[in-house]
Amino acid sequence: MNAAVRVSDQPHVAVATPPGRSAIDADDLMIVNAARCLGELAAAGRAVCFVGIGLPSTAANLARRLYQPAPVLVYESGCIGSKPTRLPLSIGDGELAETADAVVGVPEMFAYWLQAGRIDVGFLGGAQLDKYANINSTVIGSYDAPRTRLPGAGGAPEIAASAGQVMVIMRQTARAFVTRCDFRSSMGFGDGPGDRERLGLRGGGPTLVITDLGVLQPDPKSCELVMTSMHPGVTRDQCTAATGWPLRFADD
């Protein structure tokens, strides 16, 4: 159960749905966007995905149905190459094991498959995201006297460290897209360019943040997340208002 997938599991930080967008539309948009990206990666032969339940699982399964070559689904519960016929309700769903090419134990999953660099794409989400794509899924407020205690890091620190690339799926709000995370549960680009290399992280880090308003990508030079596309009908003002740092747009 990586923190990635619990976009809907973060209580007390739920986002009020703004006028003109329904919750279902937002999720669907994010799923379709993520699935399309996975299809492109699969075509390039780089789509072994580490997925959990929720939007990433839905997106990965959608991509598996739509694209050939299909992405390979790896669930952190131990299933490699699962091909579920229906969407699983939990990462412990029997269907995931029954349709997998291989089922392995948890230590092997994290050591031989994730840590060794065999995962092309990891998914993350959380309660807070900062402009360097660091994520908080641990605590709102101080660690010792939390305002809201969240579930914690789970698989996220090592997904963020070792996956070939990381896709973040989160609803975009000023409360969630913050200047600085209250706690850094997983590392994006740290405090800016060069931090990943300096710390010896082998994975490529975040490449896409897929939101209900559009897509953000890290600027190749500054590593800062920049809005690179917006869904039809979404305005720059909407995006700016939904972001806690001074948001840049790619075509500026």
Place this chain on the structure above:
Amino acid sequence: MNAAVRVSDQPHVAVATPPGRSAIDADDLMIVNAARCLGELAAAGRAVCFVGIGLPSTAANLARRLYQPAPVLVYESGCIGSKPTRLPLSIGDGELAETADAVVGVPEMFAYWLQAGRIDVGFLGGAQLDKYANINSTVIGSYDAPRTRLPGAGGAPEIAASAGQVMVIMRQTARAFVTRCDFRSSMGFGDGPGDRERLGLRGGGPTLVITDLGVLQPDPKSCELVMTSMHPGVTRDQCTAATGWPLRFADD
């Protein structure tokens, strides 16, 4: 394939059979003696044995047929609780896997089962044994310009380190029972009392050396191997002549 079991695999160090003892008798005596010891350990609930092919496997299987509770046979090829109906020819014998309670990979065998201290009894043998029960199964002569290159340590260093106790099975000759091993492939009591503790070895070390002439055991104080019993018809002179160090006898 631990070095333990290749009593018959050490070429060029074969022992000329002395008058009055046939090769078969010698092996049989050693096997029966070892089986009896395992039976006693099983009765005390301490007989999970790490065995390889050869005399230890024969002895352990004999004990398994003779005693109740029976010793548990663990083969380093990955078989836990094997109950072969015929004596296996190699530790890769299919029968060992088919009759095992569990089959595990080699890393797990050495880490979770041997290193973690779950093995009560390990067996060792080799080309040379010294009075502190250190064993050489690596090389006769110098390492860089060997007179005889032997197979090497195999599983022996960690069996010697981690098994609850070690039984050595070797034919007793002055050429094999030496003052100092040319190479220390596995550790008995090192250079004497306190060495195992000092080095942090968790297993109890050698408790019995079963030979074709009788049994040697380490003196509780000096750790030196002392002849504690002789087979019927074997004389002290025979034992002394077959030992490269000044051999002591338990009832001296």
Place this chain on the structure above:
Amino acid sequence: GVLNHLVAELLTLQAAVSSLVTDGLTVSMEGFTHLIPHAEGHEIIRQGRREMHLVRMTPDIIYDQLIGAGCATRLTFSWGGNPGVGSLHRFRDAVENAWPHVLEIEEHSHAGMATRYTAGASGLPFGVLRGYVGTDLPTRTTTITPIVCPFTGEQLTAVPALTPDVTVVHAQRADHDGNVQICGLVGIQKEALLAAKATIVTVEQIVDELPPTPGAIVIPGWALDAVCHVPDGAHPSFAMGYSDRDNAFYRAWDDISTSRDAFIEWINRHILATVDFAEYLRSIGHERGGARV
């Protein structure tokens, strides 16, 4: 094992808990998304254990109940949510409000917990991983420290072995020697068992002979201590081949656990007022499916 070296003993769960689980112990109850040993958790609540150090990758409902019932003073974990539903309210109430009392936490990542159990199972004092780097976890958790590769000079992370006093898991089957077979998602159970000083395994079924099963692992009885026959003992989790995950219960737990009063009433009625897990299952109106293999 501690009770008898060459076999595991077949015991009632009541007897296993009362002989092996005492106040103040470090206890791990594992099962990653599958085979969560809920019956054992209930029995510990029933027997009123206190000041336990609970260890588990995903605390889940099983530890929400133990924490809310006041059994634990310390928790080592990596992800504490109600999977697919949301918060663990009793866990949050303990951490946020110290109710029913202070809960000290030691927080890791999944990979770190897996490394710690593996070190424990291997008889090593620590394990090494590429982990935690760049996160705030090492600033809050003292059991995370850098280590340098003696060959390459590269800096990695070390974590200490987990060696629980008692590990508890649920499995599909055992035979009369206490050899235990786990099928499907095998999770971290083998490592958690082999890392522990004492072990309890609850099983769906006791069989004369373990059927060879694709994807199953077997832990020999001589490496275990107590085996207890508790059908459906993972509920609301599941045992592949025997039961399905009770997703409705996971959702219902959100309501039950949100308020302290509702929680206390539920614990009183369904755990403290029942004698065992079978009666608990009847008390919540749960029908057992029975073996489907």
Place this chain on the structure above:
Amino acid sequence: GVLNHLVAELLTLQAAVSSLVTDGLTVSMEGFTHLIPHAEGHEIIRQGRREMHLVRMTPDIIYDQLIGAGCATRLTFSWGGNPGVGSLHRFRDAVENAWPHVLEIEEHSHAGMATRYTAGASGLPFGVLRGYVGTDLPTRTTTITPIVCPFTGEQLTAVPALTPDVTVVHAQRADHDGNVQICGLVGIQKEALLAAKATIVTVEQIVDELPPTPGAIVIPGWALDAVCHVPDGAHPSFAMGYSDRDNAFYRAWDDISTSRDAFIEWINRHILATVDFAEYLRSIGHERGGARV
């Protein structure tokens, strides 16, 4: 894999060796007592590879042949005997007499080799074990060094990861995507494969669908490079379910390999003069049993 990321390619063994195994590489051919990839060893001899660094826990007949044929200049190993028979004469001749040329050796224990492969498969630069302590191995092998536990201060032993350029194993079956199934004694094969930069797997059989099999493991094709159909490719070793160990051959090898002349003649006649492993098997009069599953 290096050839194509999402699947393993089904190739002839000749093509796999010529594209992936070049002179001077570090090559591991694993199979602990079972599934020893002899066909691959032969093909490397046939293609005349030189200056290889061979890695294997138990060099066995497969490396005796490669060493005697002059393919190797370096050997990393833990036990070099002919199991149940005696010496590996070509290995001994190389170490004792530098024939056909000097063979540099790097000697470990089984536990150390297993730890090294596991570190390699895990993407770690080193592994830790309780090993080698009190032996003379650390004085002769530079890749054994002490390491101190950062939590307890206890001294343990570190060994560097093994990351072969190519790992080769033999297995029972593969499907058309190159997913490989290994049954029975699974040894160190998974770790050796996952530690390598490139991989070749020879299999007894290519099937449409891998049959669920108790005790089997599967390595997904996307984690492998080349899969080659070579029936009985482990001979004189065996593939559980397909063939038995040819104990007579192991004994016969003692005579064949004792003298340089007899060895050279055997290699010329049975490996260099045959085009592939099937012809080799006919040349030694070995009848294939075929699948017995």
